[in-house]
Amino acid sequence: MSKIALVDDDRNILASVAMTLEAEGFDVETYHDGQQALEAFERKMPDMAVFDIKMPRMDGMDLLQRVRPKTAMPIILLTSKDDEIDEVLGLRMGADDYVKKPFSQRLLVERIRSLLRRQDLLAGGEVTQAEASQVITRGSLSMDPARHAVRWKGEAVSLTVTEFLLLQALAQRPGFVKSRDQLMDVAYDDQIYVDDRTIDSHIKRLRKKLRSVDDGFTAIETLYGIGYRYNEE
Numbered sequence: 001m002s003k004i005a006l007v008d009d010d011r012n013i014l015a016s017v018a019m020t021l022e023a024e025g026f027d028v029e030t031y032h033d034g035q036q037a038l039e040a041f042e043r044k045m046p047d048m049a050v051f052d053i054k055m056p057r058m059d060g061m062d063l064l065q066r067v068r069p070k071t072a073m074p075i076i077l078l079t080s081k082d083d084e085i086d087e088v089l090g091l092r093m094g095a096d097d098y099v100k101k102p103f104s105q106r107l108l109v110e111r112i113r114s115l116l117r118r119q120d121l122l123a124g125g126e127v128t129q130a131e132a133s134q135v136i137t138r139g140s141l142s143m144d145p146a147r148h149a150v151r152w153k154g155e156a157v158s159l160t161v162t163e164f165l166l167l168q169a170l171a172q173r174p175g176f177v178k179s180r181d182q183l184m185d186v187a188y189d190d191q192i193y194v195d196d197r198t199i200d201s202h203i204k205r206l207r208k209k210l211r212s213v214d215d216g217f218t219a220i221e222t223l224y225g226i227g228y229r230y231n232e233e
Contacts, residue, residue: 002116003027007037007063008052008078017050020105021112024071034058038066045071048116050108051095052078054085061090068094072148074115074161078103096162118161138171139232141155141219155213162187163206166199170220170230179227203228 008014009216011032013193020029029046029052035058037049049067051060060077069074069166077098087098096115099108100148142151148164150157159167169186170178178186187202203220210217221229 001025001027003029003046004112005029005037005041005046005049005203007031007034007055008071009055012054013052015124017105017108022107024109026112037185038063041067041070045073047119048076048112050076050112053090054080061086061093064090064093064095068160069158071160072160072164074112074113074117076108077143079208088197090196090206093133094160094163094205096160097198100164107129115161117135118165124161134149136171137166138174138230139219140214142169143168143171143172152210152213152217157207157213159208159209162202163209166202167206167220171230173232174232176224177227177229183228 004021006014006017006028007020009032014030014032018030018206021028029040031040033055034051037051038058041049053060054151064075064077074096075094077087077095079087079090079098079103080101090098097111099111124142134145136145141163143149143162144169148159148161150159150164150167154233165187166183169183182200186201203222207217207220210219219231221231223229
């Protein structure tokens with residue numbers, strides 16, 4: 001049973017979403033602000049979290065910034081319909097997805113399930129033993145899907161589930177271009193719509209993390225109007 005943390009200052013949303021998730025078989029913990037959630041996460045991390053952006057004491061963006069360096073668990077942001085800047089910033093900071101308020105609870109459940117399936121896949125729960133043992137080596141890059149481990153020039157790089165899947169898709173065929181639509185298919189289920197900006201934000205975040213261990217990282221190339229490709233170094 002996966003443990004889901006819900007963080008929102010709207011008690012009605014907390015109660016209704018928690019009830020829906022519990023009916024779907026999830027173990028749910030609720031928090032009324034980011035500070036309360038952070039204190040709980042320092043004791044034990046959940047399997048996944050949903051943060052509202054606008055909250056008192058500590059908002060969702062601050063909570064994301066503090067939590068992301070410590071965990072690769074999937075994180076979904078809840079945003080209002082006018083929060084485009086926050087959505088882009090949140091993705092760059094390491095959020096895996098966002099859902100606009102007001103939202104369909106069924107949609108939120110499907111996005112949670114989608115991200116948890118990817119987490120299980122990367123943990124080796126849905127792959128064969130042979131597939132899980134395959135470490136991808138492309139120049140300075142090493143990726144171990146079974147352990148969700150990435151190294152660049154020997155240095156460990158912590159990636160979210162979505163970032164890992166995007167890098168894996170690009171690195172599997174160096175020199176070949178992946179369109180944004182193809183990368184969306186890799187990172188999201190068919191029933192979940194995301195736009196080009198979402199993929200671009202994940203790629204920017206991915207580059208930033210790799211440049212944090214190597215200022216000269218240039219292996220992910222943008223082909224404007226087409227997509228991205230991995231150039232083996």
